Amino acid sequence: MRAHYRAAGLDESDVADDPYEQFARWFADAARSGMMEPNAMVVSTADRAGRPSSRTVLLKSYDHRGFVFYTNYESRKGRDLAVNPYASLLFPWHGIARQVIIGGAVTRVGRDETVAYFRSRPHGSQLGAWASEQSAPIGSRAELEQRYEELAARYPEGEAVPAPPFWGGFRVEAETVEFWQGRENRLHDRLYYTRKGEGWTLQRLCP
Template structure:
């Protein structure tokens, strides 16, 4: 334990993997996002679509967790979850969220912040059809965020769902499950640089116009 305490203050990496300049930035945040996302895939980063989602309850108490981004375009960033989960309760109450893509292997991160909306039932159905059957059954079986009486309770619930849909060719979308879209007002692209003088370029939305700003590290 004492060795860990001594080691932590001295742990540091000099970020020298690249730079981010205004003249090399894409015209829109989603085009820049696609560019960096493609590079994260090419670099074989582990789960490049993983993002840390931050929400807050009505009292302002924050929560964060890692979820998987399942789409992004000019409208925003999309993920799917149980609509009765803690995160969904937060989103229904505050209507805002933030997310961070931690592409540490490239010494980069992307931060997204804005209002949220549910995706359409058609968008949910389209994604649901691509999910493995096991994941579909799990969405039915799990009372997400609720206290359960051990692992056995979850397995028993899954067994019951498997029997319920055992003869069904397709598993329907649960009524309590679907997608959320973060409609960003701010999207920041962060590139680590030496001496902690990092590059931070932010797209900021003002009505229907976007402005690019450089932030001090």
């Protein structure tokens, strides 16, 4: 199967000097397109031996400090980032024939920021963060649901749920950002930002 792209092009004169600003423009386009969860991104990490793994998570915030997502620190990605604190993020906006690929160093967000975000989550999601030992083996679905029901009885709707100490945010500080626009005859546009001191350089890559 092969899609035939006929989208408008991406020219150096049309993009922002700063990739965070350019990301904001494209993110707004993706949101307006009506696609489901434009903040869904594939996060790729590698363990101490360099073995990669990928999964889809949701971007929760971004600014000039980086791109933030939340997870269990004991999950596979959390363990990877503890020993190899670098990640790649991929936004696969297939519906508008665009991709954004971000690479950079990863740090944990401050605890106050994590707690503030945790309190903004739906009650059920707060309980789910406690119930699931993310990436750990579990005997059955029933066991997972029993953990959840026990927590729901302990923290009924309307009662504050504390943020788990093993759960929090990671921030990816961009070192490289690629904007990919699908074009006709597989001659796609690829504009690639690289961090240079306090600024950025911009290159066009071959498709």
